[in-house]
Amino acid sequence: MKQETIYLDYAATTPVDPRVAEKMACCLTCEGTFANPASAHAPGRKARGAVERARSQVAALVGAEPGEIVFTSGATESDNLAIKGAAHFYSDKGRHLITSRIEHKAVLDTCKQLERDGFEVTWLKPDADGLIQPSVVEQALRPDTVLVSIMHVNNEIGTVNDIAGIGRVTRERGVLLHVDAAQSAGKVPIDLKTLCVDLMSFSGHKLYGPKGIGALYVRREPRVQLDPLMHGGGHEHGMRSGTLATHQIVGMGEAFELARQELPQEAKKLNALREKLWRGLHAAVPQALLNGHPTQRVCGILNVAFPGIEGESLLFACGAIAVSSGSACTSADQQPSFVLRALGRDDQLAGSSIRFSIGRFTTDDEVEAAVRVVGQEYHRLLDLAPAG
Amino acid sequence: MFPGSEYNTEVWSHFRAPRNSGVFPADASGVVAGAAGARKHGRAVEFQLQVNAAGTVVDCRYRVFGCPATIALCSMASEALKGGPLCDAARYSVVQLADRLGLVAEKRAAAIVVEDAIRAAVRRYNNNSPPQLAVVKFTMES
Incomplete structure (x- = not known):
């Protein structure tokens, strides 16, 4: 885009x-x-x-x-x-x-x-x-x-x-x-x-x-x-x-x-991009945790918890990337996601989780840039934070 | 305002590039520290003031876990306190700073935590305590 x-x-x-x-x-x-x-x-x-x-x-x-x-x-x-x-x-x-x-x-x-x-x-x-x-x-x-x-x-x-x-x-x-x-x-x-x-x-x-x-x-x-x-x-x-x-x-x-005509090849492309995104994020932030089942998942959505930092700060720090904390329909109320809480994540992990969702027009370059920005901003915020 | 947020450009600038962040070296002289808040409540601040023999705050450092407003308020408060007398630091109102910046009412809790951390450090100096953390328990979530 x-x-x-x-x-x-x-x-x-x-x-x-x-x-x-x-x-x-x-x-x-x-x-x-x-x-x-x-x-x-x-x-x-x-x-x-x-x-x-x-x-x-x-x-x-x-x-x-x-x-x-x-x-x-x-x-x-x-x-x-x-x-x-x-x-x-x-x-x-x-x-x-x-x-x-x-x-x-x-x-x-x-x-x-x-x-x-x-x-x-x-x-x-x-x-x-x-x-x-x-x-x-x-x-x-x-x-x-x-x-x-x-x-x-x-x-x-x-x-x-x-x-x-x-x-x-x-x-x-x-x-x-x-x-x-x-x-x-x-x-x-x-x-x-x-x-x-x-x-x-x-x-x-x-x-x-x-x-x-x-x-x-x-x-x-x-x-x-x-x-x-x-x-x-x-x-x-x-x-x-x-x-x-x-x-x-x-x-x-x-x-x-x-979608009917393009589903097989599009799903393949999105799966590959999602895996690239997760591998990149995990390499940049080894503490990152995947929310949800590791394999029984849709091709375009990746939800990741970033321990040790505050969610709103990470979201704003990564302002160059349009992502959601929780779903867009619920992030307006500024509460930790009820979905992540239901999975057993505590308030801090639920609050520092980001949903990345990729689609038809997402490119390899965009995924690589997103990984760079998130990794850089995560470590900046972590360095700012007191121990504990 | 930063697009899509309730933060103005001043807050945004301090959040993006916080001034005076970090901690003083362990052997720095005249350093007192105070802390407030808790991670489980969404924000925690440790504030250090370096005070000379004349009672002037010559420098500040802080560590902060919290939303963009909490980070920006630490940065702006550190700038405001530097070079001023310690008695001014004791009276410095981060809440008024938050109001001046037009932060929404929900962010007032962030200002209170930053203010409490600064005041804890000042109390530490006034009590002539060793330079360890004075911890203020933050219980109000507005």
Whole structure:
């Protein structure tokens, strides 16, 4: 990227791929596909065609049927729709939900709201590597459990949960499984034809698409039903009313299409860059600790604890690199990451942890420069600090 | 302001290049030291003052663990104290310095720790104690 700052925060958001932006630009002005996709006239039908093509592109990346994809405003809305929608629709069957303590806030806060609404939630603790094991889910299931919500890839530490194993457990017991796949789609192969997943959330902007668009996979066979969050024109099979944002949807579709075509070689490249980054950091700072499972992890995310120094200082000292302490969605509150605390890191280690996330436009030179800056600033701050 | 932060350029400059950091050699004369804060609370400071026979602070050193504001306040306080009488060091308000710099209220705790470390060193001198660390327990987290 032609910027002074080295952008290593792809897990927070990605730039829109120029090929995506080009497609989106065709849906905005008089000459383009700007009409309301719900309109019956020719421009409307043309817009609807663009939307349906995008729906197929999103479905193709994850092995779903196009009719199983519901467009939303983003993964946060998808999580809300999946969890609240299923909990309320199936509340006659039971009012117990299961999730983990290291989910994204969009899941945590949605479940907390359901607790206030009278549902009961079991909060699973991850193991020391940051994983939720299928056996732990199985032990928490109850006769009145209606939904389990477990993320595919953790947004802070990048560990990959065994959703195939978790799905087998929930399907056998007739319990719905929702998976937040905002960080995994396009980075980890997903085949919903073989996975026992009933609901899956996706984001456009984590995969070189635009912000403000996401999708929810809603399984049709066996059929899953949801109470909608929004009421209006009955769009998206009644599950998400509101005029479809053609340009956003087209952008997300193109982004998912590109990811499908480029996933194998891109994952290989990102794995190599991530390993180079970790080897470099560990050589520059031998005290550095890797947060999360050493191998069961997504290609683009590396979370490292830097003992002996204060986290905010390291983050600001490394101002030439755009990284996050914890996830961008939580770093605003200046508290040590709840994910790292759940893994057993103390406040100081959690506070001095940095998430590096690399992506499509990251170069070898950028990784090398990041290692240099972090190593140099770490030792500067360590030299400043009193003993102990 | 430094882009994307609550710190102004003055704070940023001292954080990037702290003045007078480190410790005096073990055999340096007229050195008294004070400490405050704790790593587990997010900030810890050890401050050394070198005082001559006339009661003037001729030089300062410090070690600091903490956020950019804590580091910058140590650096700026060390500059302010150098060359002044020790009685001024006893009254020097790092909290007022923090307010002047426009640091957010949450950073006031950083100023208190730096101030406590300086005052502990001054007390050490006034008590005519040997040049070891006087430790102030920092209990308030504002």
